[in-house]
Amino acid sequence: xxxxxxxxxxxxxxxxxxxxxxxxxxxxxxxxxxxxxxxxxxxxxxxxxxxxxxxxxxxxxxxxxxxxxxxxxxxxxxxxxxxxxxxxxxxxxxxx
Ligand SMILES: [Zn+2]
Numbered sequence: 001x002x003x004x005x006x007x008x009x010x011x012x013x014x015x016x017x018x019x020x021x022x023x024x025x026x027x028x029x030x031x032x033x034x035x036x037x038x039x040x041x042x043x044x045x046x047x048x049x050x051x052x053x054x055x056x057x058x059x060x061x062x063x064x065x066x067x068x069x070x071x072x073x074x075x076x077x078x079x080x081x082x083x084x085x086x087x088x089x090x091x092x093x094x095x096x
Contacts, residue, residue: 062087
């Protein structure tokens with residue numbers, strides 16, 4: 001497994017971070033959804049964003065798989081089920 005270092009943000013991070021956020025919002029809006037979640041640690045457990053949103057009346061309509069071997073994932077052991085991003089929408093919004 002790779003080692004990850006956590007550091008304080010630097011001023012020159014802002015531009016890259018803003019570009020990343022803009023790209024995610026653009027991606028999310030292309031699915032016409034209420035919410036687009038980028039979460040590289042989604043692992044399908046009870047605390048996964050998909051299940052949390054499900055409990056609050058959202059359905060997942062798009063998943064972006066990470067597609068990496070389980071050996072490279074800090075959570076999964078047999079097969080990596082992590083998602084890079086989820087697009088969710090409120091259940092019942094389009095059914096009136
Ligand atoms: Zn995984």
